[in-house]
Amino acid sequence: MISINLLPDEYRRARRTPIRLMGAVAAGVTINVSLLSFWIWNAFGPVAEAESQLEVLESDASTLGPLVDFHKSLEKEKRLFESREGTLDEIVSQRISWTEKIDQLVDVINRGGDGDERYLIWMDDLNVVQTDATKLKKGATSGGNLRANAHSGDGDFGLVANFFEDLQNSPFAESFQEPAPPEGQRNTKDPDLIPAEVFSFTLDYEMEPPQTVAAAKKPAEKKEG
Structure with a gap:
């Protein structure tokens, strides 16, 4: 709507x-x-x-x-x-410091022993052969050698033995095996030479294998540290 x-x-x-x-x-x-x-x-x-x-x-x-x-x-x-x-x-x-070793050898020679058993030692040569650690066979017992033709200014073989004993008691002997007993010969006396009589011998040291050298250095390094 x-x-x-x-x-x-x-x-x-x-x-x-x-x-x-x-x-x-x-x-x-x-x-x-x-x-x-x-x-x-x-x-x-x-x-x-x-x-x-x-x-x-x-x-x-x-x-x-x-x-x-x-x-x-x-x-x-x-x-x-x-x-x-x-x-x-x-x-x-694994290496040997040869500068240090030669210094140690020269020190023993220069001291010339003690008291009445002093010796006069000189060398004709010194030959060192160190084998490369990487070329050594497993289980090798030697890392090289040190050899020298040496003389004592006295015919007494006992003085040569004293020299070897002093070497063994010095730091020089470290890193080397104990040497064989020294061998040599007494040269004929010559009154025109000084000294008149000498004893010629061979210095022959076999080096320890590198592993032994390294193991011997570690305790010394820890002690110094």
């Missing part, structure tokens, strides 16, 4: 939207806007935060990458030098 208001305009009552309805609509709009905002924040907020953190991490990674590569190269170089150092230590531990 259609109703027509035939009253003049000035007598017509304006129709207004009820306040309760407006309040309900406003509340609904507010709730919907809030829910939409909350959904947008949940949907895009963490993503934006994650992307921001990712950018920071990528920036840090680009800065740290070269440092990590440099650290790895240093570690590799360190291992290489440690390997070389270990090889050199092994080589040194």
Whole structure:
């Protein structure tokens, strides 16, 4: 049914939207806007935060990458030098310092014994042969030898024995095996020479194998340390 208001305009009552309805609509709009905002924040907020953190991490990674590569190269170089150092230590531990050995031999010769049993020793030559440790067969009993043709300025063989005893009691004997009893011959007296009578003999020492030399050095190094 259609109703027509035939009253003049000035007598017509304006129709207004009820306040309760407006309040309900406003509340609904507010709730919907809030829910939409909350959904947008949940949907895009963490993503934006994650992307921001990712950018920071990528920036840090680009800065740290070269440092990590440099650290790895240093570690590799360190291992290489440690390997070389270990090889050199092994080589040194198996070798004999010949400068030191000659000095020790000369010291014994220069002292010439004690008291009335002093001796005068000189040598015609001195030959050293040291076998390369890498070429020695397993179980080798010698690492080389030291030989010399020597003379004592007295015909008394006992003085030669004293000389060998002094050598054995000196640091010179370290790294060497105990020598065989000395052998030699007394030369004919010649009054025109000084000394007039000499005893010629051979100095013959066999070296200990490299493994024995290295093992003997380790306790000494620990004691010094």
